[in-house]
Amino acid sequence: DGGITQSPKYLFRKEGQNVTLSCEQNLNHDAMYWYRQDPGQGLRLIYYSQIVNDFQKGDIAEGYSVSREKKESFPLTVTSAQKNPTAFYLCASTPTGGARNIQYFGAGTRLSVL
Amino acid sequence: RKEVEQDPGPFNVPEGATVAFNCTYSNSASQSFFWYRQDCRKEPKLLMSVYSSGNEDGRFTAQLNRASQYISLLIRDSKLSDSATYLCVVNKADSWGKLQFGAGTQVVVTP
Numbered sequence: 001d002g003g004i005t006q007s008p009k010y011l012f013r014k015e016g017q018n019v020t021l022s023c024e025q026n027l028n029h030d031a032m033y034w035y036r037q038d039p040g041q042g043l044r045l046i047y048y049s050q051i052v053n054d055f056q057k058g059d060i061a062e063g064y065s066v067s068r069e070k071k072e073s074f075p076l077t078v079t080s081a082q083k084n085p086t087a088f089y090l091c092a093s094t095p096t097g098g099a100r101n102i103q104y105f106g107a108g109t110r111l112s113v114l
Numbered sequence: 115r116k117e118v119e120q121d122p123g124p125f126n127v128p129e130g131a132t133v134a135f136n137c138t139y140s141n142s143a144s145q146s147f148f149w150y151r152q153d154c155r156k157e158p159k160l161l162m163s164v165y166s167s168g169n170e171d172g173r174f175t176a177q178l179n180r181a182s183q184y185i186s187l188l189i190r191d192s193k194l195s196d197s198a199t200y201l202c203v204v205n206k207a208d209s210w211g212k213l214q215f216g217a218g219t220q221v222v223v224t225p
Contacts, residue, residue, distance in 0.1 A: 031211050042118065042201070042215035043158070050211065058212075090157055094211050101146040101205050103213060105157035 002027050006091050006106035012114050013078065013085060021076045021109045023091035031094040032074040033103065036060060036087045043090060049074055078111065086112050115140055118216040120202050125221045127192045134188040135219045137202030146205035147178055147185050151198045152218060158201055161187075192223045 004025045013019045023032065031050045035043040045058030049068040063082025068074050078085045088110055092103040120137045127133040139147075147164035162169065164176040164185050175188040185204075189196055202216035 033211075035215075040122070040217060042116075042217045045212065048212065088155075101211065101213065102148070102160055102163070105159070108157050110155075 004091060004093055004104060004106035006089075006109050008109060009107065011109055011111045013111060014114050016080045018077055018079050019111070021078070021089055021091075021111070023074045023076065023106055024072055025074075025091075025093045025106075026072060027093055027095065027104065028071070029093035029104075030071070030096050032068070033092040033094070034058075034064070034066065034074070034076045035090045035092065037090060037108075038087050046076065046089075116216075117141060117206075117214045118202055118204050120216040120219045122217060123220040123222075125219065127189075127196075127221060127223050129192055129194060129223055129225055131192050132188065132190050133192060133221060134186060135200070135221075136184045136186045137216050137219075138182075138184045139202075139204045139214075140183070141204070141206070141214075142180075142183060144204045144206075146213075147176075148203040148213075149174075149176060149185075149187050150201040150203055150215075152201055153198050158215075161200070189221070192221075194223050194225065197221060197223045 007022045033048040034046040047066040049055035065077045090108045091106045149161040150158040151161045152158040162171045168177045173190045177186045199218035199220045201218045206212040
């Protein structure tokens with residue numbers, strides 16, 4: 001089945017630690033996105049990538065990093081510089097063409113600080 | 115002012131009743147509008163796109179009012195399974211593929 005797979009489902013970070021969230025899609029979508037969702041708030045864009053080996057900062061990129069070495073994969077690293085990382089992280093992808101604005105989401109990763 | 119604003123609710127609706135709610139957006143150049151549904155602790159899923167002439171999908175009707183910059187969602191004959199948070203989503207007109215999400219309107223359908 002085609003879709004977006006995020007792992008792990010739950011992740012705990014220790015103080016000063018970097019952690020990486022995985023996002024893999026087999027939809028052949030060109031564009032991929034990372035969002036953060038906090039309670040009572042809308043999704044906020046962290047990073048996005050329209051094509052392999054290229055990515056841009058979103059609205060809240062500080063303390064995060066990404067890579068896009070393969071079309072299928074867009075991992076997000078939450079660095080120790082991100083002082084408030086506890087949130088629900090969602091990865092999304094977009095097909096090209098007329099439906100390009102519709103985004104499809106993975107099941108998300110819940111990150112907590114120990 | 116937030117780019118996309120929604121009444122957070124909750125809207126408590128008896129089963130079988132009709133509920134409607136709006137979302138306002140600030141960028142008059144926005145071209146694409148959507149309603150997503152998000153269940154508790156789950157990912158958002160596309161409910162429907164919103165077209166200029168308004169559109170219907172079963173019990174769900176979406177309307178767009180460009181002059182007043184709002185979109186609406188109406189749910190008829192509410193089911194218990196309609197209980198969810200409904201996210202209003204608008205494209206960022208100046209940037210391909212980027213979307214702006216509202217914080218959501220919670221709907222609770224009661225027996």
